[in-house]
Amino acid sequence: MRTIKIFDTTLRDGEQSAGVNLNFSEKLEIAKQLERLNVDIIEAGFPAASKGDFASVEQIAKTIRSASVTGLARAVKSDIDAAWESLKEGAEPRLHTFLATSPIHREYKLKKSKEEVIAAAVEAVEYASKMFPIIQWSAEDASRTELPFLAEIIEKVIRAGANIINIPDTVGYGTPAEYGRIFSYLREHVPSIDKVHLSAHCHDDLGMAIANSLAAVENGATQVEGTINGIGERAGNAALEEFAVALHIRKDFYGASTAMNLQEISRTSSLVSKLTGMTVPANKAVVGKNAFAHESGIHQDGVLKNKSTYEIISPELVGFHSNAMVLGKHSGKHAFKNRLQELGLTVPDEEIPALFTIFKDLADRKKEMTDDDLAAIVLEEKLSKDQRFYELMQIQVQYGTNQIPTATVTLSGKQNEMLQEAATGAGSIEALYNTLEKCITGEVHLLDYRIQSVGAGRDALAQVYVSLQYEGQESSGRGLAQDVLEASAKAYLNAVNRVIYLKESKTAVLNV
Numbered sequence: 115m116r117t118i119k120i121f122d123t124t125l126r127d128g129e130q131s132a133g134v135n136l137n138f139s140e141k142l143e144i145a146k147q148l149e150r151l152n153v154d155i156i157e158a159g160f161p162a163a164s165k166g167d168f169a170s171v172e173q174i175a176k177t178i179r180s181a182s183v184t185g186l187a188r189a190v191k192s193d194i195d196a197a198w199e200s201l202k203e204g205a206e207p208r209l210h211t212f213l214a215t216s217p218i219h220r221e222y223k224l225k226k227s228k229e230e231v232i233a234a235a236v237e238a239v240e241y242a243s244k245m246f247p248i249i250q251w252s253a254e255d256a257s258r259t260e261l262p263f264l265a266e267i268i269e270k271v272i273r274a275g276a277n278i279i280n281i282p283d284t285v286g287y288g289t290p291a292e293y294g295r296i297f298s299y300l301r302e303h304v305p306s307i308d309k310v311h312l313s314a315h316c317h318d319d320l321g322m323a324i325a326n327s328l329a330a331v332e333n334g335a336t337q338v339e340g341t342i343n344g345i346g347e348r349a350g351n352a353a354l355e356e357f358a359v360a361l362h363i364r365k366d367f368y369g370a371s372t373a374m375n376l377q378e379i380s381r382t383s384s385l386v387s388k389l390t391g392m393t394v395p396a397n398k399a400v401v402g403k404n405a406f407a408h409e410s411g412i413h414q415d416g417v418l419k420n421k422s423t424y425e426i427i428s429p430e431l432v433g434f435h436s437n438a439m440v441l442g443k444h445s446g447k448h449a450f451k452n453r454l455q456e457l458g459l460t461v462p463d464e465e466i467p468a469l470f471t472i473f474k475d476l477a478d479r480k481k482e483m484t485d486d487d488l489a490a491i492v493l494e495e496k497l498s499k500d501q502r503f504y505e506l507m508q509i510q511v512q513y514g515t516n517q518i519p520t521a522t523v524t525l526s527g528k529q530n531e532m533l534q535e536a537a538t539g540a541g542s543i544e545a546l547y548n549t550l551e552k553c554i555t556g557e558v559h560l561l562d563y564r565i566q567s568v569g570a571g572r573d574a575l576a577q578v579y580v581s582l583q584y585e586g587q588e589s590s591g592r593g594l595a596q597d598v599l600e601a602s603a604k605a606y607l608n609a610v611n612r613v614i615y616l617k618e619s620k621t622a623v624l625n626v
């Protein structure tokens with residue numbers, strides 16, 4: 115089994131993502147997490163680019179001990195000097211220097227002939243080798259470079275002292291077969307190729323960064339570069355978490371793995387996402403919110419019978435510890451009951467059908483049911499079942515910017531009688547609570563009212579907490595509903611019902 119080295123460039127190429135600007139301490143935080151993830155090389159920045167970049171590369175090099183820290187430099191002496199100054203105290207100082215080789219870049223950007231490009235690259239590597247023990251040289255835009263010229267310049271930079279040769283697909287133009295062929299071509303046509311490591315660096319402009327990286331591995335690459343969550347210039351880089359998990363899951367096919375601590379993937383991904391502000395799409399492979407979610411009944415049934423039916427990666431493998439099986443309107447009783455058990459909610463079998471009806475009713479209106487939703491509806495149902503003296507049947511609230519809010523409420527009362535009232539208030543909630551007060555026998559004083567959403571999203575459930583005084587007794591109540599007003603009414607009634615329940619229980623005890 116070959117071990118592929120992981121070169122993380124989240125802090126250099128990743129930070130080149132439009133709109134991303136990490137400060138010193140954020141970069142350090144990410145570098146420390148990358149160390150926990152156990153990547154082999156951390157490209158901490160481009161030291162010559164700015165004082166800030168220099169300082170963070172320097173600090174990261176001094177701090178990180180178990181990974182090799184590197185910095186990028188053009189084929190320019192002052193860039194290489196800046197890189198050395200910032201990296202020299204690292205555990206294993208390593209330079210990453212590059213020069214474009216493709217005809218497009220030579221002609222339009224560098225304005226250099228092939229000979230001039232070779233001379234500049236060789237000079238930079240020779241200069242760097244007086245300082246750095248390890249030098250990586252990259253042929254920028256390698257995938258659009260004439261292969262014989264690529265082989266020629268690579269042979270010369272190896273002789274000049276480069277230890278790692280990187281073949282970037284700078285603009286994400288290569289296809290897997292084509293990109294893989296570059297590696298096999300170089301292995302055949304560069305005489306000194308066995309003295310160096312070959313590295314793949316792929317961009318995702320055509321969505322092929324991972325496929326290309328894997329093709330490179332099949333054709334002899336021993337190092338793969340990329341970023342966490344695939345962030346980076348334009349469409350981004352190869353997502354390292356996807357690459358490492360692909361190798362792990364398909365080691366039977368690739369015969370290769372990485373030293374990455376896969377359990378740290380979820381934490382690393384969420385840290386990078388938080389600090390860069392680049393949210394991870396829900397359907398993103400390996401780290402997306404839905405990556406381990408099974409929504410439809412047939413899939414859920416299959417997974418419950420044997421996970422391997424629909425799950426090739428376990429969430430635990432990459433550090434997700436909760437089962438994210440999404441329950442929704444297409445779910446069945448098996449999945450529902452199973453989820454309750456996993457949440458530690460013990461519900462007797464005979465109560466499952468009633469709960470399932472409530473759940474389905476809500477799921478019809480809500481996109482998906484989270485664990486919090488499930489726990490909330492089950493607790494609501496379980497805990498208030500015996501305490502329903504006043505029960506909400508219907509509410510109607512009229513509200514307009516220039517109108518007096520008016521509420522109409524229908525309740526079922528203590529003796530199952532129908533109670534109906536209407537009242538106004540300064541706002542909708544006050545109108546509602548004034549109406550409820552008219553329905554209920556006895557005096558009610560509202561003491562506190564709080565509302566919060568259960569889970570996220572516009573269709574999140576509303577959880578209302580009230581505290582009130584009913585017939586001289588303080589009580590609190592909870593109400594859960596998709597609508598704020600309904601949740602408010604339920605919370606109010608729940609608090610009143612608790613007082614009645616307490617009084618009735620005391621009477622019952624006294625009567626025994």
Ligand SMILES: CC(=O)SCCNC(=O)CCNC(=O)[C@H](O)C(C)(C)COP(=O)(O)OP(=O)(O)OC[C@H]1O[C@@H](n2cnc3c(N)ncnc32)[C@H](O)[C@@H]1OP(=O)(O)O
Pocket residue numbers: 127130160162163164187188189190212213214223224254284347
């Ligand atoms: C594919 C990649 O991701 S490469 C890395 C890209 N990352 C970055 O560019 C971020 C950091 N860059 C910077 O801060 C700035 O571009 C600096 C500090 C490096 C240079 O800034 P400036 O001196 O203002 O030059 P500017 O960026 O406008 O132009 C780049 C110059 O470098 C030259 N150049 C580009 N690549 C190389 C190279 N590998 N070796 C030598 N020269 C190079 C360009 O031809 C151009 O030269 P010119 O001024 O003679 O035309």
Ligand SMILES: CC(C)C(=O)C(=O)O
Pocket residue numbers: 127186212252253254255280282283284285315317
């Ligand atoms: C500097 C090189 C490696 C690069 O980032 C690219 O070509 O994409």
